[in-house]
Amino acid sequence: MRLGTARVDGATRAVVVAERSVVPLPFADVGELLGHPTWRDIAESALAGAPDMPADLDLAPVVPRPSKVVCCGHNYAGHIREMGRPVPQHPTLFAKFADTLTGPSDVVTVPDWAEGLDWEAELAAVVGAPLHRATRAEAAAAIAGWTAANDLSVRSWQRHTGQWLPGKSFDRTTPLGPVLVTADELDPGAGLALTCRVNGEVVQRGDTADLVFDAAALLSYISSFTALAPGDVVLTGTPAGVGAAETPPRSLADGDLVEVDLEGVGVLRTPIRIETTRRDADPGPAKEVPHE
Amino acid sequence: MRLGTARVDGATRAVVVAERSVVPLPFADVGELLGHPTWRDIAESALAGAPDMPADLDLAPVVPRPSKVVCCGHNYAGHIREMGRPVPQHPTLFAKFADTLTGPSDVVTVPDWAEGLDWEAELAAVVGAPLHRATRAEAAAAIAGWTAANDLSVRSWQRHTGQWLPGKSFDRTTPLGPVLVTADELDPGAGLALTCRVNGEVVQRGDTADLVFDAAALLSYISSFTALAPGDVVLTGTPAGVGAAETPPRSLADGDLVEVDLEGVGVLRTPIRIETTRRDADPGPAKEVPHE
Structure with a gap:
């Protein structure tokens, strides 16, 4: 899987980047997603059905706010x-x-x-x-x-x-x-x-x-x-x-x-x-x- | 003024430490207090009337979560x-x-x-x-x-x-x-x-x-x-x-x-x-x- 953090409407959003689609996740960024022990399952299930996002993403640092x-x-x-x-x-x-x-x-x-x-x-x-x-x-x-x-x-x-x-x-x-x-x-x-x-x-x-x-x-x-x-x-x-x-x-x-x-x-x-x-x-x- | 961050009930609380009293402030810690441009006024007004806290405070680092x-x-x-x-x-x-x-x-x-x-x-x-x-x-x-x-x-x-x-x-x-x-x-x-x-x-x-x-x-x-x-x-x-x-x-x-x-x-x-x-x-x- 390929995970990214997209800039959307002045905020950020974690996304899964698939071959022909980008699927938003219910997390502000990849760092927040990774904070959930089941992050892999969450991202994989999202790939199954959620709506696409525009392909020309404005990407933030993939983890924008790491603690270290x-x-x-x-x-x-x-x-x-x-x-x-x-x-x-x-x-x-x-x-x-x-x-x-x-x-x-x-x-x-x-x-x-x-x-x-x-x-x-x-x-x-x-x-x-x-x-x-x-x-x-x-x-x-x-x-x-x-x-x-x-x-x-x-x-x-x-x-x-x-x-x-x-x-x-x-x-x-x-x-x-x-x-x-x-x-x-x-x-x-x-x-x-x-x-x-x-x-x-x-x-x-x-x-x-x-x-x-x-x-x-x-x-x-x-x-x-x-x-x-x-x-x-x-x-x-x-x-x-x-x-x-x-x-x-x-x-x-x-x-x-x-x-x-x-x-x-x-x-x-x-x-x-x-x-x-x-x-x-x-x-x-x-x-x-x-x-x- | 003397400001501190006290550990209270598993969380932290910003406090003003006065000569004979400790006054809690409505912020989790001194760092959060300082994030408000009027932090000085906030702390000074709190000194006027709020209730005391026990003098034997369990103190956290005075700023527990600085960004840098x-x-x-x-x-x-x-x-x-x-x-x-x-x-x-x-x-x-x-x-x-x-x-x-x-x-x-x-x-x-x-x-x-x-x-x-x-x-x-x-x-x-x-x-x-x-x-x-x-x-x-x-x-x-x-x-x-x-x-x-x-x-x-x-x-x-x-x-x-x-x-x-x-x-x-x-x-x-x-x-x-x-x-x-x-x-x-x-x-x-x-x-x-x-x-x-x-x-x-x-x-x-x-x-x-x-x-x-x-x-x-x-x-x-x-x-x-x-x-x-x-x-x-x-x-x-x-x-x-x-x-x-x-x-x-x-x-x-x-x-x-x-x-x-x-x-x-x-x-x-x-x-x-x-x-x-x-x-x-x-x-x-x-x-x-x-x-x-």
């Missing part, structure tokens, strides 16, 4: 090498806020002082059942399904300090979708092509079978320290080919179109808008730190 | 030096999840494989109005008030990689409270004593006037990349004296009592419980990364 969005960096061997990083013994994790997410066809706008906007095509796992200190097998069984993400990163702000949060959390800069494909229909461990294109040029060409820590390993590790809930989203990292690794580094410009194409899931199409705006706000340190 | 919790590391000169860090040009920020927070008198329990549990006494600012790309002055005006936090950190997991998230996000390990003191009644810039005690021994003795980036600077910087909403919480960092900086490093043990005492706000009293439990979950990397 956890992201992994340095998780493909090729990308680890291109960023000059050591071999990881543990997954490198950071968090995003729910409102960092945006829809699969939405324009992403960043201010011109957010220099170095870069693409990161990713496979994302969506949690379908509560997880707390889960084994690998428990974690694997709790994955509701798979979707695609573009972890668009503002490299200058990511590098302000050793902690990446600012460059990874500009509002509405992480396209997520277009749909969730349920875990019974897709196996990233067997290898799905993960491609990123900028204005049609292929810049990343990965394979989800090459993840260092696969989704089950990530969910098990994450659930060791923090409980995961249905609808939570885990971004599994990006393959080689980011702009920051080019010589000289390359970044996205106003008017660019970035596409993340995940085999079996679909395409995120993101027009980039660089907004010219003065930044009033950089008060700097309130105190000088003595050099000692 | 942003934390700053390396923000006191003394702590920067003891951790051997360079002088920061930008604040070092990371996020916590809402359910990482816990009440001001709650027991904090961590598993015994979470080695190196350490204290971090902090001043926290609570946002009282929406903020987006705010100037320093706008940010300062949007601070609803001040509270205390203990950013209890699992040093071993904090150091698994360069990103601190795991060690900073064990569930229910960040006491927040006991109350919010509104900004009109307290000025951390003028200097408030911030003390941490372990079993009565003073281990940290800081002064909030020594913050490198004060709360207005932090909120302005944060709001440059992500919008802040009423009830959001910003932890401003910890002064010198953490256990990790001692030689040899010191950490909390089962049965310890940690107290964070913020002048003008109150005391967080946190009994520590180290739980003996097997960790089934450490699947490790799914793939070997070739050394090249």
Whole structure:
């Protein structure tokens, strides 16, 4: 099954996307649907008879309000090498806020002082059942399904300090979708092509079978320290080919179109808008730190 | 005014804490109260006549469900030096999840494989109005008030990689409270004593006037990349004296009592419980990364 969250009349609505029809579900979004233990049955029965919706859906992030969005960096061997990083013994994790997410066809706008906007095509796992200190097998069984993400990163702000949060959390800069494909229909461990294109040029060409820590390993590790809930989203990292690794580094410009194409899931199409705006706000340190 | 969130009959309730009485407010918690533009008037009028509540309140985190919790590391000169860090040009920020927070008198329990549990006494600012790309002055005006936090950190997991998230996000390990003191009644810039005690021994003795980036600077910087909403919480960092900086490093043990005492706000009293439990979950990397 393919599940989505559609924008309808100023609100959102969970939908099942079938081959030639779109069926609305009685839930505000896919996250709310997944909160019901019988979400699979609910969605399957809806497919049987409910009325269609227009095919040209305006899609929201497939889970628009997850309680947790956890992201992994340095998780493909090729990308680890291109960023000059050591071999990881543990997954490198950071968090995003729910409102960092945006829809699969939405324009992403960043201010011109957010220099170095870069693409990161990713496979994302969506949690379908509560997880707390889960084994690998428990974690694997709790994955509701798979979707695609573009972890668009503002490299200058990511590098302000050793902690990446600012460059990874500009509002509405992480396209997520277009749909969730349920875990019974897709196996990233067997290898799905993960491609990123900028204005049609292929810049990343990965394979989800090459993840260092696969989704089950990530969910098990994450659930060791923090409980995961249905609808939570885990971004599994990006393959080689980011702009920051080019010589000289390359970044996205106003008017660019970035596409993340995940085999079996679909395409995120993101027009980039660089907004010219003065930044009033950089008060700097309130105190000088003595050099000692 | 002093605002709190009390646990009552399995739910929570926002309250105003007056000198000799506690007045319930018609909101589930302080975060929900702050979502109303006239929150100050609402709380002040309630003080006039409503019935009292028992004085021995069971307090929840003062804001139990913030949409964003942003934390700053390396923000006191003394702590920067003891951790051997360079002088920061930008604040070092990371996020916590809402359910990482816990009440001001709650027991904090961590598993015994979470080695190196350490204290971090902090001043926290609570946002009282929406903020987006705010100037320093706008940010300062949007601070609803001040509270205390203990950013209890699992040093071993904090150091698994360069990103601190795991060690900073064990569930229910960040006491927040006991109350919010509104900004009109307290000025951390003028200097408030911030003390941490372990079993009565003073281990940290800081002064909030020594913050490198004060709360207005932090909120302005944060709001440059992500919008802040009423009830959001910003932890401003910890002064010198953490256990990790001692030689040899010191950490909390089962049965310890940690107290964070913020002048003008109150005391967080946190009994520590180290739980003996097997960790089934450490699947490790799914793939070997070739050394090249």
